[in-house]
Amino acid sequence: MSMGVNSATLKRRLGIIDAVRRAGFLRTEALAEQFDVSMVTIRSDLAYLQSQNLVIRTNGGAQPAHDYAVNAPLDESPTLFEARALARAVAFRLKPGQCVFLDNSQAASFVPVHATAENLRFVVNSFENYHLACRTSDAAVSLLGGEYDRLGYPMLSPAADHALSFYDIDLAVISACQIGKTGFTCLDQTGNCLETALYRAKQVYLLTDRLDRVDEDGRVMKWRNTMSVLHGGMPPDGAVLCQDWTVFAEPPAPPG
Numbered sequence: 001m002s003m004g005v006n007s008a009t010l011k012r013r014l015g016i017i018d019a020v021r022r023a024g025f026l027r028t029e030a031l032a033e034q035f036d037v038s039m040v041t042i043r044s045d046l047a048y049l050q051s052q053n054l055v056i057r058t059n060g061g062a063q064p065a066h067d068y069a070v071n072a073p074l075d076e077s078p079t080l081f082e083a084r085a086l087a088r089a090v091a092f093r094l095k096p097g098q099c100v101f102l103d104n105s106q107a108a109s110f111v112p113v114h115a116t117a118e119n120l121r122f123v124v125n126s127f128e129n130y131h132l133a134c135r136t137s138d139a140a141v142s143l144l145g146g147e148y149d150r151l152g153y154p155m156l157s158p159a160a161d162h163a164l165s166f167y168d169i170d171l172a173v174i175s176a177c178q179i180g181k182t183g184f185t186c187l188d189q190t191g192n193c194l195e196t197a198l199y200r201a202k203q204v205y206l207l208t209d210r211l212d213r214v215d216e217d218g219r220v221m222k223w224r225n226t227m228s229v230l231h232g233g234m235p236p237d238g239a240v241l242c243q244d245w246t247v248f249a250e251p252p253a254p255p256g
Contacts, residue, residue: 011116014114017055025059028046050065086175102133123142144163144164169200172198174207203226206229
């Protein structure tokens with residue numbers, strides 16, 4: 001589903017979504033002034049965004065839609081604030097025409113909301129992320145094949161893994177819950193195509209904001225020279241890009 005008829009409209013509407021969600025509520029006049037357009041244009045934008053369940057018009061302004069919060073597959077998902085900051089950081093670095101694989105974590109699922117580069121393609125592996133990306137982005141969105149449970153989360157299946165071979169993946173966006181000397185553990189452990197995405201992608205962003213969680217049952221992925229770590233919390237785009245993963249390695253054991 002396209003969000004607008006041209007790039008300027010799309011970028012403005014994405015900006016409105018982000019501004020409203022960061023503020024919690026903004027008046028129509030404030031939005032018109034912020035985006036330097038008429039009240040008529042802002043009202044038209046808000047009417048469209050409300051029809052897509054992205055904002056709610058109320059009291060002469062707009063507030064975030066309550067159904068925007070996407071349930072992550074694991075209880076230990078990042079907070080919405082952290083996830084959005086990391087998503088904005090990824091979106092800021094996207095280049096026109098890229099094909100981007102997104103895992104099923106909250107941070108990755110929010111990337112299409114903030115993406116403004118043209119001619120993007122997002123490749124996802126859950127119905128929930130597929131519908132969110134279609135609603136909020138003007139990019140093409142592809143859903144991998146495979147088997148899904150009754151909640152729409154992918155189950156182990158060779159079909160999704162095989163489907164990735166048909167895409168030339170420029171960037172894979174993966175959330176990590178533990179980073180150390182031997183490798184890292186993925187926050188998203190649904191499906192079985194993450195390893196293939198990590199192997200096939202020309203570049204990989206590992207997103208992380210909390211490194212104090214240990215998942216001893218998770219598969220430890222090995223480091224590749226295509227990987228960089230995006231660590232949340234720094235302006236202007238919400239994250240620090242760390243090319244050298246060793247900054248996150250466990251400190252050496254004390255002598256003795």
